[in-house]
Amino acid sequence: xxxxxxxxxxxxxxxxxSAFAYIDPGSGSAIMSGIIGFFVAIGVLVKTFWFKIKGFxxxxxSKKNDSIKxxxxxxxxxxxx
Numbered sequence: 001x002x003x004x005x006x007x008x009x010x011x012x013x014x015x016x017x018s019a020f021a022y023i024d025p026g027s028g029s030a031i032m033s034g035i036i037g038f039f040v041a042i043g044v045l046v047k048t049f050w051f052k053i054k055g056f057x058x059x060x061x062s063k064k065n066d067s068i069k070x071x072x073x074x075x076x077x078x079x080x081x
Contacts (some may be wrong), residue, residue: 046053054060 051060
């Protein structure tokens with residue numbers, strides 16, 4: 001029993017202080033690509049739902065100001081003919 005406890009301490013606890021880790025340039029560029037990709041994905045998500053976000057925040061104008069009446073377009077088209 002004492003030998004198994006000693007073996008456990010030797011294998012799992014003694015080597016915790018000195019961990020030799022190496023991050024090569026490929027790992028660094030992969031991490032940077034992930035970070036950049038995250039921000040690009042957030043930008044695409046915001047752009048996709050931009051009108052819903054504006055409506056939720058109350059920043060959108062009324063529909064009368066944003067759209068042109070269909071009848072106005074027809075009248076202008078008939079005048080040109």
